[in-house]
Amino acid sequence: MKEKLIDLLSDTCPGIDFEKETALIDDGLLESLDIVAIVTEIMDAFDVVITVDDLLPENFNSVDAMLALIEQRRK
Amino acid sequence: MSFTSAAFLLFLAVSAILYYALPARFRWTALLGASFAFYILGGGFTVLWLCAAVFSTWLAGLALGKLNREAAGRKERDKTAGGDPGKDDGKTIVRKKKRVVFLVLLFNFGILWFLKYGTFLGPLLSALSGGRLRADALLLPLGISFYIFQSAGYVIDCYRNKIEPEKNPLRYALFVSFFPQMVQGPIGRYDALAPQLLRGNPFSAENLxxxxxxxxxxxxxxxxxxxxxxxxxxxxxxxxxxxxxxxxxxxxxxxxxxxxxxxxxxxxxxxxxxxxxxxxxxxxxxxxxxxxxxxxxxxxxxxxxxxxxxxxxxxxxxxxxxxxxxxxxxxxxxxxxxxxxxxxxxxxxxxxxxxxxxxxxxxxxxxxxxxxxxxxxxxxxxxxxxxxxxxxxxxxxxxxxxxxxxxxxxxxxxxxxxxxxxxxxxxxxxxxxxxxxxxxxxxxxxxxxxxxxxxxxxxxxxxxxxxxxxxxxxxxxxxxxxxxxxxxxxxxxxxxxxxxxxxxxxxxxxxxxxxxxxxxxxxxxx
Structure with a gap:
């Protein structure tokens, strides 16, 4: 699942080392347009519903944080 | 009162002396007093629009806080009841929350819209009232965009359950009316700004x-x-x-x-x-x-x-x-x-x-x-x-x-x-x-x-x-x-x-x- 997410992220936002980065939002690597694109992709690929209330920096700062969000939304 | 006037410097000096003269836990009252004094000196009776924004968004915050607690209580109950989410799955609460947000935003942005784009109504009202109302009675109140944006942000954050609503209307009024940001922003967020305004900061030469x-x-x-x-x-x-x-x-x-x-x-x-x-x-x-x-x-x-x-x-x-x-x-x-x-x-x-x-x-x-x-x-x-x-x-x-x-x-x-x-x-x-x-x-x-x-x-x-x-x-x-x-x-x-x-x-x-x-x-x- 992690690999699938990293592939999806790399396709959506090329040029970012998603495996290493842990402050994607705090360091300004992802902008609002990227976030919307990523959320839309995640919803389609993992069949989960992510709402605007989930758009907190801590949910998108790293791949692990995004994975945790997906897991939480799957329950 | 302009930021570039001598009167502002005097106002600032008096406010700062009052602020630091008070015990830390009461310092926010000096800021609130200074903010309303600044507003009344600059905006006169238009302070009423500010009060309307403060009061309506404060009430909305309280209502949303209550609904958030109801939703949390319901979730807890459903959990202990073995995962049965009940008949309406908490949707009624969400609907109520949406209604509160819609009404309060409509009220506040309605006022903003009316005062910003309804300036043509001023002369009309003046003519209709036989001159009893002045033509500039509907002049845009000082900083109205900024305080409405700020308080609307507070309401939406309460809706999203990101912040705990402020129970004291006067403490909340300070967050909306803090005078330095009243002229042209910046637009503050409740979770970042309110704690700083309310905690009673100690005097620091470095800050000065x-x-x-x-x-x-x-x-x-x-x-x-x-x-x-x-x-x-x-x-x-x-x-x-x-x-x-x-x-x-x-x-x-x-x-x-x-x-x-x-x-x-x-x-x-x-x-x-x-x-x-x-x-x-x-x-x-x-x-x-x-x-x-x-x-x-x-x-x-x-x-x-x-x-x-x-x-x-x-x-x-x-x-x-x-x-x-x-x-x-x-x-x-x-x-x-x-x-x-x-x-x-x-x-x-x-x-x-x-x-x-x-x-x-x-x-x-x-x-x-x-x-x-x-x-x-x-x-x-x-x-x-x-x-x-x-x-x-x-x-x-x-x-x-x-x-x-x-x-x-x-x-x-x-x-x-x-x-x-x-x-x-x-x-x-x-x-x-x-x-x-x-x-x-x-x-x-x-x-x-x-x-x-x-x-x-x-x-x-x-x-x-x-x-x-x-x-x-x-x-x-x-x-x-x-x-x-x-x-x-x-x-x-x-x-x-x-x-x-x-x-x-x-x-x-x-x-x-x-x-x-x-x-x-x-x-x-x-």
Missing amino acids: RLGIGLMLWGWLKKLVIADRAGVVVEKVFSEYHNFGGAVIAVGVFFYCVQLYCDFSGGIEIARGTAKLFGVDLAENFRRPIFARSLAEYWRRWHITLGQWMRDYVFYPLALSQPFGKLGRACRKRFGNRVGKILPTSLATFIVYLLIGIWHGGSFRFIAYGFWNGAIITFSLLMEEKYRAWAQKCRIDRDSVPWRVWQTVRTCGIVFLGRYITRAPRFLAALWMLSRLIVDPRFGELADGTLLTLGLPGADLAVVGIGVVVLLAAESAMERGVVIREWLAERHWAVQWAAILAPLLILLLFGIMRGDYIAAEFIYQQY
Whole structure:
């Protein structure tokens, strides 16, 4: 699942080392347009519903944080 | 009361003395008193609109807090009942929350809309009441946009259960009315601002020094540069028929200088003022002149409005069900790439249109929203092609010359957009732009015409030197230099010179100046 997410992220936002980065939002690597694109992709690929209330920096700062969000939304 | 008046300095000194004289737990009351005094001195009876915004959003916050607790209690009960979510799955509570948010936002933005675009009603009401009501009775109240945006953000954060609502209406009133941000922002967030306002900050010489430094810098920008540049702007735009395209372009350039120095200077005075009370206001500018794209420019200009729009308009729109459906339909029709970008672009477009409309009811502001929205949307759609072209032409998109080109191009786009916002009408803006090609009259740049624009040569030189100093300082900051730290490492004489020189310049060129320059902050009208 992690690999699938990293592939999806790399396709959506090329040029970012998603495996290493842990402050994607705090360091300004992802902008609002990227976030919307990523959320839309995640919803389609993992069949989960992510709402605007989930758009907190801590949910998108790293791949692990995004994975945790997906897991939480799957329950 | 203007930020640049002697009365404001006196007001500030009295407020600061009162603040620090009180025991820490009561200090917020001094700030609340000062904020309402500031408002009443500047806005008179329009304080009632402020009270209406405070009271309605405070009540909404309480109602949402209660509903959030109900929802949490329900969830807990469902859990203990073995995972049965019950009949309506908590949807009734969500519906109630939505209703509260809708009503309070409708009320507040309705007032804003009415007062901002209903100015024609003033003379009408005056005539109907036989002159008992003054025609300016509906003048835009001081800072109404900023406090309505701020309190609306609070309500939405309560709806999203991101913050705990404030129970004390007076403590909440301070968050909405804190006087340094009342003139033109920045728009604060409750979770970042309220704790700083309410905790009772201890006196600190460092805060005093930083605050005065920021205010000095802001006053320099406003009084020495912006107000001078404003004289040229006024002359060129009021008599634009008399000039060729080149002089009009000079007028637009001065307008860019005026707008940036006026707005960012005003924000620095606000941030410096807040710092005197130990409060850090949000950053509102990050050297927009160095932006490499229009989208980046808007992320660096009026940052708090941009973030407000992003969190409370763009995200909810872009992630809404209709936009999701639109995205899927577009993907089927136009393929993956365009399908992905189109709904996001549409949301971006709507945001810029709203920002344009917020600036004023005139068609030229709507056109300005279109201008920005269209360019940013086009860039989004073309991004992949640009990348492919650059690869084909072997252009390194991170090289210095390319970055410089991108910055210059962005400045050019912003420059053209400013024709639209400053011209008296949209058609006048187009006419002025056409002069640049049809009738530039470059000779007017050297035949002394520039000296007839209302500013003597010496004042033009002051603006020129001011812009160079500003660019040098911002360029250093862009490269990561923290001027405060840089100064701390210098000789004491340099440190003193850094304090005395701006003060002297301010006295000579900002305060002891001709009467012909007197201007309110531009963003005060929004």
